[in-house]
Amino acid sequence: MRQNIIDLPAATEARLISWVNEAQLELESYHRWLGLEATWQTITVAGSNTLVDYTTSSSVKPSDWLHAHGDPYWRPGAGGDDQFCEWSPSIQDVRKDYKQSAATTNRGKPRTLWEQSSRIYVYPTPDAENPVGTYSIAGEYNILIPYRARADVLVAGSSITNFFTADPDLALYLEDYATGQAMLFNRDFDNANVYLLKARGHALRAKRMDKQRRFQSYRHTPRRDVYASRRQSRAV
Numbered sequence: 001m002r003q004n005i006i007d008l009p010a011a012t013e014a015r016l017i018s019w020v021n022e023a024q025l026e027l028e029s030y031h032r033w034l035g036l037e038a039t040w041q042t043i044t045v046a047g048s049n050t051l052v053d054y055t056t057s058s059s060v061k062p063s064d065w066l067h068a069h070g071d072p073y074w075r076p077g078a079g080g081d082d083q084f085c086e087w088s089p090s091i092q093d094v095r096k097d098y099k100q101s102a103a104t105t106n107r108g109k110p111r112t113l114w115e116q117s118s119r120i121y122v123y124p125t126p127d128a129e130n131p132v133g134t135y136s137i138a139g140e141y142n143i144l145i146p147y148r149a150r151a152d153v154l155v156a157g158s159s160i161t162n163f164f165t166a167d168p169d170l171a172l173y174l175e176d177y178a179t180g181q182a183m184l185f186n187r188d189f190d191n192a193n194v195y196l197l198k199a200r201g202h203a204l205r206a207k208r209m210d211k212q213r214r215f216q217s218y219r220h221t222p223r224r225d226v227y228a229s230r231r232q233s234r235a236v
Contacts, residue, residue: 004195005186012182016074017156023177023199024151024164029064031207034214035163038062038149042120044110044141049121051113051143060118064113064149072145085143088114088123098123110141114141120145157186169206173199 151162176199183192
């Protein structure tokens, strides 16, 4: 970037890393990159709606959480198939569907998840009557949530690498986008537009390649029922 900008006053130098991070934020919202997909494995405690991390027991969502990516599912085990849950659009819908009394016996399985800014809650409330299996004992649900993760934030002077810096096209996007922003800051508008257009070209090429990597998942396959396997036989 320094070689691209040439005229690099101290005020511009001080902002370079922030423009690189701005470029990363742009990329995260630009496309659902395959390399940023992750799964949060959670578990519950009987009597509590709050999901906690399976490994750390923290009730806070992962620090790299961007947003949920698809439907969560839970693992009953004992030969049973993974079963899907749904997302509730609001707490009002949760209140309509599930009683909050501690005396309520649900005798069920996890059906609905509700997301807040830092935590996710499951309904109905886990109790000793839920189905049990290899992954789910009485009062505990083992729920997995697909989500899109945020790449590590780059820091000036560090040796941090992330998903974007590891991909040649995306790394060039970071460089050219930050260069263009620096030139805008320096009032070099003509050259700024050149670099911002170059950055867009790198992003388009990286996006095209990412779609090719996940081509199979973009195929539209008929399914016999909601959440059914694409291999499910036709009903007689």
